[in-house]
Amino acid sequence: MANDHNTILTESIKRLLRRGATSHLAKIVNKAHVADLALVFRSMTLGNQKKLFAMIEDTEQKGDLFSALEENVLLDFIDSMRVDDIVEVMQNMPSDDVADLLGKIPQKKADAILEQMETEDSEEVEELLRYGDDTAGGIMIPDFIALPEDMTSQKAIESIQKDYHDVEMPFYIYVVDENYKLLGVISLRQLVVEKPQAQLKDFMATDIFSVRTDMDQEEVARIVARYDILAVPVIDETHQLVGIVTVDDVIDIIRLEATEDMLKMAGAGEVFVETQSVLKSTRIRLPWLFAAAVGGLLSVFIIGQFEESLQKLAYLAAFIPIIMAMGGNIGTQSSTIVVRGLATGRLHVTDLWKIVIKELSIGIILGLFYGLLIAIVAQVVFHETQSSGAFALSVGLAVLISMFIAALVGSLVPMLMARINIDPALATGPFVTTSIDMASVFFYFIIATALLGL
Amino acid sequence: MANDHNTILTESIKRLLRRGATSHLAKIVNKAHVADLALVFRSMTLGNQKKLFAMIEDTEQKGDLFSALEENVLLDFIDSMRVDDIVEVMQNMPSDDVADLLGKIPQKKADAILEQMETEDSEEVEELLRYGDDTAGGIMIPDFIALPEDMTSQKAIESIQKDYHDVEMPFYIYVVDENYKLLGVISLRQLVVEKPQAQLKDFMATDIFSVRTDMDQEEVARIVARYDILAVPVIDETHQLVGIVTVDDVIDIIRLEATEDMLKMAGAGEVFVETQSVLKSTRIRLPWLFAAAVGGLLSVFIIGQFEESLQKLAYLAAFIPIIMAMGGNIGTQSSTIVVRGLATGRLHVTDLWKIVIKELSIGIILGLFYGLLIAIVAQVVFHETQSSGAFALSVGLAVLISMFIAALVGSLVPMLMARINIDPALATGPFVTTSIDMASVFFYFIIATALLGL
Numbered sequence: 021m022a023n024d025h026n027t028i029l030t031e032s033i034k035r036l037l038r039r040g041a042t043s044h045l046a047k048i049v050n051k052a053h054v055a056d057l058a059l060v061f062r063s064m065t066l067g068n069q070k071k072l073f074a075m076i077e078d079t080e081q082k083g084d085l086f087s088a089l090e091e092n093v094l095l096d097f098i099d100s101m102r103v104d105d106i107v108e109v110m111q112n113m114p115s116d117d118v119a120d121l122l123g124k125i126p127q128k129k130a131d132a133i134l135e136q137m138e139t140e141d142s143e144e145v146e147e148l149l150r151y152g153d154d155t156a157g158g159i160m161i162p163d164f165i166a167l168p169e170d171m172t173s174q175k176a177i178e179s180i181q182k183d184y185h186d187v188e189m190p191f192y193i194y195v196v197d198e199n200y201k202l203l204g205v206i207s208l209r210q211l212v213v214e215k216p217q218a219q220l221k222d223f224m225a226t227d228i229f230s231v232r233t234d235m236d237q238e239e240v241a242r243i244v245a246r247y248d249i250l251a252v253p254v255i256d257e258t259h260q261l262v263g264i265v266t267v268d269d270v271i272d273i274i275r276l277e278a279t280e281d282m283l284k285m286a287g288a289g290e291v292f293v294e295t296q297s298v299l300k301s302t303r304i305r306l307p308w309l310f311a312a313a314v315g316g317l318l319s320v321f322i323i324g325q326f327e328e329s330l331q332k333l334a335y336l337a338a339f340i341p342i343i344m345a346m347g348g349n350i351g352t353q354s355s356t357i358v359v360r361g362l363a364t365g366r367l368h369v370t371d372l373w374k375i376v377i378k379e380l381s382i383g384i385i386l387g388l389f390y391g392l393l394i395a396i397v398a399q400v401v402f403h404e405t406q407s408s409g410a411f412a413l414s415v416g417l418a419v420l421i422s423m424f425i426a427a428l429v430g431s432l433v434p435m436l437m438a439r440i441n442i443d444p445a446l447a448t449g450p451f452v453t454t455s456i457d458m459a460s461v462f463f464y465f466i467i468a469t470a471l472l473g474l
Numbered sequence: 475m476a477n478d479h480n481t482i483l484t485e486s487i488k489r490l491l492r493r494g495a496t497s498h499l500a501k502i503v504n505k506a507h508v509a510d511l512a513l514v515f516r517s518m519t520l521g522n523q524k525k526l527f528a529m530i531e532d533t534e535q536k537g538d539l540f541s542a543l544e545e546n547v548l549l550d551f552i553d554s555m556r557v558d559d560i561v562e563v564m565q566n567m568p569s570d571d572v573a574d575l576l577g578k579i580p581q582k583k584a585d586a587i588l589e590q591m592e593t594e595d596s597e598e599v600e601e602l603l604r605y606g607d608d609t610a611g612g613i614m615i616p617d618f619i620a621l622p623e624d625m626t627s628q629k630a631i632e633s634i635q636k637d638y639h640d641v642e643m644p645f646y647i648y649v650v651d652e653n654y655k656l657l658g659v660i661s662l663r664q665l666v667v668e669k670p671q672a673q674l675k676d677f678m679a680t681d682i683f684s685v686r687t688d689m690d691q692e693e694v695a696r697i698v699a700r701y702d703i704l705a706v707p708v709i710d711e712t713h714q715l716v717g718i719v720t721v722d723d724v725i726d727i728i729r730l731e732a733t734e735d736m737l738k739m740a741g742a743g744e745v746f747v748e749t750q751s752v753l754k755s756t757r758i759r760l761p762w763l764f765a766a767a768v769g770g771l772l773s774v775f776i777i778g779q780f781e782e783s784l785q786k787l788a789y790l791a792a793f794i795p796i797i798m799a800m801g802g803n804i805g806t807q808s809s810t811i812v813v814r815g816l817a818t819g820r821l822h823v824t825d826l827w828k829i830v831i832k833e834l835s836i837g838i839i840l841g842l843f844y845g846l847l848i849a850i851v852a853q854v855v856f857h858e859t860q861s862s863g864a865f866a867l868s869v870g871l872a873v874l875i876s877m878f879i880a881a882l883v884g885s886l887v888p889m890l891m892a893r894i895n896i897d898p899a900l901a902t903g904p905f906v907t908t909s910i911d912m913a914s915v916f917f918y919f920i921i922a923t924a925l926l927g928l
Binding site: 027053055177180181185190191208209211212213244245246247248250267268270271272274275278279281282283285286287288292298299301302305306308309312313315316317319320321323324327328330331334335336337338339340341342343344345346348349350352353355356357360361364366368370378381382385386389390393394397398401450453454457458461 | 481507509631634635639644645662663665666667681698699700701702704721722724725726728729732733735736737739740741742746752753755756759760762763766767769770771773774775777778781782784785788789790791792793794795796797798799800802803804806807809810811814815818820822824832835836839840843844847848851852855904907908911912915
């Protein structure tokens, strides 16, 4: 398992560090894959990170490691480096990674770095910095193969060998006109298979998917995933080809967006904080619980209104948890299905009513089932008490109404949010749960006092 | 936006179907990308699906459409087809997709199909059927380029043109010995760039990632994602190269696994059911709510034990919701972070105590904060009643303990489950929430009766 493999690597490096076995360490560090080194770095002190980093001989490897490191680890590390050393490493990183990074460090330091970079590199980076972080422009690679349509396949292969030898993802050849307008695409395999004298325009595919620089990265990821392509070309407002988004970045986006959605729905922030400090995690999670606290305090007042009823019939209180739990659980089911369905493109905002009505139908069926079940239990348990029938009916009705409301709120709120372009995952966490709690408790007491004449 | 683009396509096709504009329809259907057609099919009746399907001229396109359709849509569609017609389409599908599909239709029909397929194809499929659905063997493609190490790069290019022209993902060339043992790997680009007379062994990379046929697909996906590769070779127990897992399948796995985890955590089944019927959805979701119902009924008995206390002090009941909500919300935070962290490889089961202690620390800090806040509110609201100080203290302590227990259960249970190889997402849904609810209510009443002398 990759994880175990990594634990072993981390442990050996730690052991060698303690023993000061520098030459052995250097050998391991220079042989390891940067993706593995990045994981090792995560559990090292800054001092040890610096020691290991200094052992890396190849500057390109240093650049790759920077690209592979998790954001918070990298930012801490960079914070401790001199500008000269950062620039040296960054010259060896893909410009989209550099742009990403510069967007996250203090403006002053970023400017100093840009100033010291070679003009060609810094221009590419500044170009990328123009685009929003989460857009196609922000995640694209500006290195790609673009050739004219009248070039022969033989010349094209020669050009790839000569002019494009350091392109990261050389699997598609884009055919462009003199204004860099995209005309067609050819896979590297096709090029290899074609006759040497055939012109690119003779065999290029012309039905090309492309995305605009301002398209949201989630949408870009959906397109790459849906059409099973390895890279999608990115076009600016003047229809010029300016970059490509590659499948490896798409994988990262898909994982990240799923993580973000889960954390948002759980009210635990937006970015994964497990590797950060207790205090930082606490600070991120504290405000989300505020919704639950405020909702809970409102419930205190709601129930407070029924103090008299409770004094007459103390066991009314015993059913508060089950009524809250039934509503809460079905609400979570509904909102999870809707949020994930919207994120994966399996549900569409235009189907709002179809989806909400379906969730409501499910809510009613499940509400009838569990309402009846719980009413029967209430009747059996309390059959010796006065007006036990009315009490059982109250409890059953309260369960039904709670589950009905929960299915409604749990599906309608995220659908409405998506419609007005607010992230539905964000709107679905503690707020929805809390409002379902309050509504459940409120209707329970209204029904019980009415039916029992309290 | 891809979704809007698709809505437009679906609407035009529906309109043309109503008008019976067959020739126009046929043109659209044959021009559309199968990924788009698959989405159109989702919202069509079986009758209309059959009409559209009959219009597709190219059998290969029919095979691609089968591969692109969602499972439940495809199974319904196939159910209505004759074996001959299915076989004709399946001959044009990648054998991994065929194997996947045959594993899901009734054994008898699957056998009939296999029997009618051409021997070569059916052997490949039967080979794949040997492996578990969710393993590297189950998702691999058995088509790949494998060449001997002493072949020259020129001969290799010729061989790719001649022998491997229908390989799906020709981006890596695997170098093998006479027993198909994997020796090295070469990217297609490298091959194009090398001198014609260079032998493959001279420039192949020998530090290759490979996976075993029985490796879990999630693990395979993690490896492809971590090392940014387009395909990973799959090796069987005799170290023979038997297939590759490609990045487009990895994307599907990553999305699917995230969806599954979310649904499991919400107690809403394992597969996305939104497109299925109300009754089917209800049936899937009903049993999960049972945990909440049983837990809720146990809470009835717990609170029932304190009936006397409630009769003396009715407003004890008013704080039940807030104590449950504070525990429930922090429990969801903890379990989501742990489950997602384990799934993405950012947390590791061997760090069990480190992670649980961190969550507990956060639980205590947040518990102290919100316990104090809620105690102050209780004191302010009930300051005119007898022993309001003791009451406020009880409420505050109950919030603290509830949040402490929730952080403990929410992090410990999924970590333990992962350790004994039970899916942590499955163990984290309604069961954890329900047990936190019960514990919260129980300790609240214990503390309150003790401190208030009820």
